[in-house]
Amino acid sequence: MDKEQIKEEILGMGAKARVAAHALAVLDADQKNAILRAMANGLRDRADEILDANRKDIDAGEANGLTEAMLDRLRLDSSRLEAIAVGVEEVAELPDPVGEVLDSWTRPNDIRIEHVRVPIGVIGIIYESRPNVTSDAAVLCLKSGNATILRGGSEAIHSNRAIASALQAGGESQGLPEQAIQLIPFTDRESVRVMAGMDQWLDVIIPRGGKGLIEAVVSQARMPVIKHYDGICHVYVDADADLDMAVAVSEDSKVHKPSACNALETLLVHRDIAESFLPAMAEAFSAREVEMRGDEQVQAILGSAVVPASPEDWDTEYLDMIVAIKVVDDMAEAITHINQHSSRHSDCIITKDDQQASRFLRMVDSACVYHNASTRFSDGGEFGFGAEIGISTDKLHARGPMGLRELTSYQYRIRGSGQTRALCATT
Amino acid sequence: MDKEQIKEEILGMGAKARVAAHALAVLDADQKNAILRAMANGLRDRADEILDANRKDIDAGEANGLTEAMLDRLRLDSSRLEAIAVGVEEVAELPDPVGEVLDSWTRPNDIRIEHVRVPIGVIGIIYESRPNVTSDAAVLCLKSGNATILRGGSEAIHSNRAIASALQAGGESQGLPEQAIQLIPFTDRESVRVMAGMDQWLDVIIPRGGKGLIEAVVSQARMPVIKHYDGICHVYVDADADLDMAVAVSEDSKVHKPSACNALETLLVHRDIAESFLPAMAEAFSAREVEMRGDEQVQAILGSAVVPASPEDWDTEYLDMIVAIKVVDDMAEAITHINQHSSRHSDCIITKDDQQASRFLRMVDSACVYHNASTRFSDGGEFGFGAEIGISTDKLHARGPMGLRELTSYQYRIRGSGQTRALCATT
The missing domain is CATH 3.40.309.10 (Aldehyde Dehydrogenase; Chain A, domain 2)
Structure with missing residues (x-):
């Protein structure tokens, strides 16, 4: 595939993710939790496929001379896969951050303003070799009402594809919108460049990996990036x-x-x-x-x-x-x-x-x-957040340990009875 | 000045702003309010200088064929300047967002966690022709404990310099840290490029102006940008x-x-x-x-x-x-x-x-x-925020009308009695 085709395909995924995000935003907690439990079972139902795919990644890794430590990060077996599925079920048990009324007040002209927590929309996750990130990240984003576009490293491409498909297919049996969890099938640098440029579809990118990866995303991204830099x-x-x-x-x-x-x-x-x-x-x-x-x-x-x-x-x-x-x-x-x-x-x-x-x-x-x-x-x-997508070293939006709340935005909902600014301004 | 000298000078301003930001972060509300009132008087004390400087901008604008509407946005007179000074005093009357405890809780191992509102640090403001933005933006940033680096348009450069100096000098009489409010003396594109690259010194950039300006900042910035795009x-x-x-x-x-x-x-x-x-x-x-x-x-x-x-x-x-x-x-x-x-x-x-x-x-x-x-x-x-730095069309950090709270970050303050993770982990 040439660059233009890659770009077109990734942009197409972005547009579909936006549609999925609008559908996800209105699901209530029970619906999302049923979907999450079905996603966990999706992983179990497709365990053989996932482990076969992982075997391909391991074989390629061995052929490419990955170190034993790297192979170990990459390797899945039945018990590791079951742990991932249990992790999904644990996220279902957490409180839903969406819909929380952060504040509400009435103005002198009687318009009533509610400050309400809502999903961010579409979250891009760019990560390296661990295939469990595919599930962990997608599931936390889903619980907080967001669609995800995942782009993992080449070493784990077969495992990542199998896990993402299993999650999506499992979830759809309980009403997960189509294309809510998408994995980019390319692992070259061009795919990162395209993601970094598509701020019409991606509301934020979270890179999870080494300094080189974060740096590449920061220098190219048009949308906000939540960074997990080093800890000195x-x-x-x-x-x-x-x-x-x-x-x-x-x-x-x-x-x-x-x-x-x-x-x-x-x-x-x-x-x-x-x-x-x-x-x-x-x-x-x-x-x-x-x-x-x-x-x-x-x-x-x-x-x-x-x-x-x-x-x-x-x-x-x-x-x-x-x-x-x-x-x-x-x-x-x-x-x-x-x-x-x-x-x-x-x-x-x-x-x-x-x-x-x-x-x-x-x-x-x-x-x-x-x-x-x-x-x-x-x-x-340790902070009691129940789950963590990382520890932000940024000062805007999310700082320090990031739980589900940090994967949300907010919206003002204003209710009136016909107030106009010409007649009812308060300032 | 060549590009390297411009870069060096702006980076030097960044380093000084960081020092100022650390000093500002620990000022209490009374100290900041005294500084703000002194800044208002600084504008009044230097009214002649500011109006003379503005005259230069107007003369240049007329020579360069600015439209009457543009000249009117640029023009200051005694009553407009007094309105700016009164605006500064009004900000002094607003509640201080810094130090607010957003939440606090104790973990089973007895560490106590406080979630506290703190300043962002150093805020870059890039704007176009209105000289009142110099004061309005710097003052809102200061009230929320932040240092500012301002970069205004060429049409208003003399007015902006005079206003920024008057604010800084007035504030210093009441303990404003040096270099808390700095105006970049360059108005070329290179200065925007340098600002957009210095994420070690600028925690966020807020562009205020047309789509072209915002687009230029977004495509170059390494740090978060809070955008005020169009309203359809x-x-x-x-x-x-x-x-x-x-x-x-x-x-x-x-x-x-x-x-x-x-x-x-x-x-x-x-x-x-x-x-x-x-x-x-x-x-x-x-x-x-x-x-x-x-x-x-x-x-x-x-x-x-x-x-x-x-x-x-x-x-x-x-x-x-x-x-x-x-x-x-x-x-x-x-x-x-x-x-x-x-x-x-x-x-x-x-x-x-x-x-x-x-x-x-x-x-x-x-x-x-x-x-x-x-x-x-x-x-x-109209929302009752008392002041507004703009209306964000972003979904991260700040969304919708932005008041003083949206110019802050947060910090976790954790107090223990010698707890270690080896002995007292809760997860």
């Missing part, structure tokens, strides 16, 4: 900290899951407690085999246990068992450092002084700011 | 409408201010009442000298009073005393037409049937949907 997260240990707590929270933030975006990367320590705190912290990190990179003051205290930090360390997301450590003069320096180097994801202060903590929380410009708790709690599940 | 607004007169009300609301929606984005462009009429309604409507429109363009059924009823409509009429924002009129078979056809041709701004149904109206409001995918009231009420002032 900080813990600042204040002069007044409970040092045992500081060790425990810093250790957890670093080692509980170092590959997560909410993991600690840079530890900042007030100079007044550096000498008492750092040896205890170093002992805990060493026991977990965390590499420490320190500035000169940290080196002076910890000696050869620490590697000298270079300026780039303050801007690095290690996603690994490595931590950068810096001594600061006071909280103001810590805040300045964080606001300059943090990716505005999750940052923490450890202190016994509540007022000091409140100032820190107010002054640090990050999505999630913590007092005396691990940065690892930045998570839709 | 509809009134649908249902079979069950009060016909006098239908005439009054349609007339008001069309003629009260035809140049506004919330003005009626297309009138849809249920076929069952077309013969009784259209002659009365036509009489009202004719009395106001509104040109009517109708489909075949309208022509059959109104004869030579109506011009035949072409397909483009259904997609045209006239912004003028012209209305397109179409007869539809039923509400479903009206909704399909609206969802296909509306710019998703403001659309209305006139009917006595509340259930029918509720279905219409739910099914029409527009920012503001009306039952028995003029579309002209889509306005921040």
Whole structure:
């Protein structure tokens, strides 16, 4: 297929998605939940087809020399597929965000205004190799009343197609509008470029994957993009900290899951407690085999246990068992450092002084700011959202952990009795 | 100046704006209001300079052959300047959106989560010729705790510079952080291109102006853009409408201010009442000298009073005393037409049937949907927001009339007592 044909086909999918979105927007919660349960069963009914398709992806991956870790992310088996189906059923159990009246008021001229939560419309999801994203993303979008256009990576194309068809076919048995869940059959860059340009059909794009993918979407997109960039997260240990707590929270933030975006990367320590705190912290990190990179003051205290930090360390997301450590003069320096180097994801202060903590929380410009708790709690599940489509590092529309509410927009519904501006203006 | 120097200078302004934004974010309402009142007085103190600068713009505009309408938009005098200053004082009187706790809850592991409204950070405003936008936009951004980088049109460059300096200087006397309000001294396209690329410094761009300007920003911007595109607004007169009300609301929606984005462009009429309604409507429109363009059924009823409509009429924002009129078979056809041709701004149904109206409001995918009231009420002032930065035709972040709240983001503030994910996960 040449570029023009690819473009035409994807634009056609966009137009169909818009029609599906209008039909989805008026389904009530019971209808959507019945559809979701039918979608879960759709996955079960077509398990053989999905696993066969996955086998093709695995064979191709092996032939193309994918690493074992990559193959493992790609691989499905009956129990993994059942887990995906159960995930769909769990989303059916969540409350429906659509239709919630956020606010309502009556104006002096007696027009009544309702501010109501509605679906966004059509959501584009661009992702890489994990086939479970096909189901997870489509299902959260559907629960919030949106149509989806999915564009997965080439490694998982057979699995993704089989999963998307199973979801759509299963859902249609309970009234899912046609083309509510569509998978783009192309995996080249051109398909991303076309999606990024079709702002008449896609209301938002959510890229899920590495920095290169997000960057490609951001630089091309005409519509809003909700980004999940990196997490350069900080813990600042204040002069007044409970040092045992500081060790425990810093250790957890670093080692509980170092590959997560909410993991600690840079530890900042007030100079007044550096000498008492750092040896205890170093002992805990060493026991977990965390590499420490320190500035000169940290080196002076910890000696050869620490590697000298270079300026780039303050801007690095290690996603690994490595931590950068810096001594600061006071909280103001810590805040300045964080606001300059943090990716505005999750940052923490450890202190016994509540007022000091409140100032820190107010002054640090990050999505999630913590007092005396691990940065690892930045998570839709831990926040109680029930489901998570990601953790936004943007400041507009959605910031931090994104649940179903963040997949909605709003609308003003105004009811009157014939008011005109000429006769009934209030301003 | 060459391109590289322009770029360097604008990027430098971005970095300074970020510092200012962090300082602004922690000012309380009283501090900001004192600053705003000082800014109003800054305009009064420098009235002579501002009016002299405006004289230069007017002279240049006359030399360049601007129309009288354009010159009038550009022109300032003492009373217009005083109105701008009073506008600043009025913003000081509005409630501060920053710091509002939107929600708070405690998780089973006893971490307490607060969802708090915070400023966005740095807002870029790109606008065309009206110098009052310099003040109006900067002041609304400031009240909501944001720094601004303004880039106005070349016609008003002297006026804009003088106004921005007067606001900044006046505000600094009451503690406004340096560089909180900056005006880009360049008015070429390159300056828009640089702004659109600096997503490390600008959190959002709001273009205020014609479609060409918005399009240029959308196609280049790496950061979110809040758009105020056109308003192709509809009134649908249902079979069950009060016909006098239908005439009054349609007339008001069309003629009260035809140049506004919330003005009626297309009138849809249920076929069952077309013969009784259209002659009365036509009489009202004719009395106001509104040109009517109708489909075949309208022509059959109104004869030579109506011009035949072409397909483009259904997609045209006239912004003028012209209305397109179409007869539809039923509400479903009206909704399909609206969802296909509306710019998703403001659309209305006139009917006595509340259930029918509720279905219409739910099914029409527009920012503001009306039952028995003029579309002209889509306005921040009429909604009771106290101020308006525009009417967003986007669905993400801000939709419909945008007040101070829509110039804010949010942050999660989490307080614990040493909780770690390893020991206290709840999911």
